[in-house]
Amino acid sequence: MTFPVYLxxxxxxxxxxxxxxxxxxxxxxTVTEMISAAAVCFGDKKTxxxxxxxxxxxxxxxxxxxxDPSQMKEATERLLEFYKDKTFxxxxxxxxxxxxxxxxSSGDGSALMRDPELSARIVKSVxxxxxxxxxPLSVKIRAGWDKSCINAPYFASLMAESGASQITVHGRTREQMYAPSSDNGVIRDVRLAVDRSVTVIGNGDICCGGDALRMIQETECDGVAVGRAALGNVWLFSEIKYVAEGKIYTQPTVKERIELAIRLVRDVVAVKGEEQGIRESRGRAAHFIRGIRGSSAVRDALNHASxxxxxTEILYALL
Ligand SMILES: Cc1cc2nc3c(=O)[nH]c(=O)nc-3n(C[C@H](O)[C@H](O)[C@H](O)COP(=O)(O)O)c2cc1C
Structure with a gap:
């Protein structure tokens, strides 16, 4: 079995x-971090x-x-113009x-699921x-706002009719934030509600190859998106593919995990400079070394590294 696996x-x-x-x-x-349409329209360089x-x-x-539909449209225009002589x-x-x-509280993100009509106007305008x-244009949604408003199937079909060709569904409501566990049932309901020409991507709590396979089998979604579990386990993408193809998967070694953490820190520092890069890398390196013997002491030491x-010396010492 093969299916796309996204970050x-x-x-x-x-x-x-x-x-x-x-x-x-x-x-x-993959997907960029979320970009504020208001900040783009304001011309914010950092954005x-x-x-x-x-x-x-x-x-x-x-x-x-x-x-705001017109602001979302303008931000898309400005950004796509910005990408013209860069990577699109x-x-x-x-x-x-x-x-x-x-x-x-500003009416963005999952607040839009409480206003399907406005959300449809945003999709049409972008x-x-x-x-x-x-x-292509896609949308990423949750199951709904709260347990009294699980409207993802209706909402997704409206977004599809308005012009979204792909819908990613996280099987939790806004009220649930990140617990309890994500509901594959709502992802299945979205798949059933939306025309087959529209791609439905399931998301929520995929931590291993088996979780991804279960989501595909239970929901008949077209692919999966992996979030938190990939933060320290970037090998999860290949694990999912191995498992889906019925092959034996071998976990990365401690050395591979540490070396990849070091590469990530180096790359982040190269892009963002040493001060910001190190600041941002502390938590990120911690994800890579979680569970390795001695990692909690290393995490503390990383907090003092500047x-x-x-x-890199502290991380190598773990080896
Ligand atoms: C730290 C963090 C940041 C996130 N940022 C975004 C974001 O910028 N845009 C978005 O659509 N979802 C964002 N999400 C939600 C994830 O994309 C994903 O839907 C959620 O974590 C559930 O998937 P998971 O169980 O595989 O982590 C974020 C989640 C986390 C934990």
Whole structure:
């Protein structure tokens, strides 16, 4: 059995260096961190930097968040213009699933699921731009707002009718945030509600090859997106493919894990500079070494490291 396996967008983590590693490990596609349409329209330079895609990366979608159809359209236009002489995104994705208070209180992210009519207008308006650039438009949603409003099947079919050709569904409501476990049933209901010409990607709690296979079998979705479990286990993409093809998968060695953590830190520092790169890498390296003997002491030491040399020395010492 084969099906696409994507890296889910994760703000603060899925930057260009991490996306490249995931692509090398078998991810069929990645997504930028979520980009604020308002900040793009404001001309914020940092936001454009965040949206940049490196030429060495594989297919990467641009993810936008916002709630104003004309602002979302303008931001798409500005960004696609910005990409013209750079690496272009494979598609544009609209964030309709982020549960974070700061985001939903502005009417963005999963707050949009409470206003299907407005969300449809956003999709139609962004689609006028993506059509001009001949790239697909997708949306990422949750099961619904809360247990009294699990509207993903209806919402997804409306987004598809409005112009989304792919829908990624995380099987939790906004109210649930990240617990209890994600519901494959709602992903199946979305697959049943939406025309077969529209791709449905299942998302939520995939931690191993078996989880991915179960999601495909239980929901008949067309592919899966992996989030948190990939943060320290980028080998998960190849694991899922091995398991789906019925092959035996071997876990990475401790040495491979540490070496890849070091590569990620080096790449992040190369892109963002030593100060920011080291600051951002502390938590990220910790994901890579979780469970290795001595890793908690190393995590503490990493919190005090301020240069790339110190950082890599501490990680090598784990070996
Ligand atoms: C730290 C973090 C940041 C995230 N940022 C985004 C984001 O920018 N855009 C988005 O659509 N989803 C975002 N998500 C949600 C994930 O894409 C995914 O839907 C969720 O983590 C469930 O998948 P998982 O169980 O495989 O982690 C984020 C999740 C986490 C944990």
């Amino acid at each position: 889910a967008p994760m703000a603060g983590f899925t930057d260009a260096p991490f996306r490249l590693i995931c692509t090398e490990m078998g991810a069929d596609g 454009f930097k965040l949206a940049a895609i490196d030429k060495s990366e594989g297919p990467c979608a641009l993810q936008l968040f916002g709630h 995104p494979g598609s544009v994705d609209i964030n309709m699933g982020c549960p974070v208070k700061k985001i939903v 689609r006028t731009v993506t059509d001009r650039y001949k790239i 240069t790339l040399d110190e950082f």
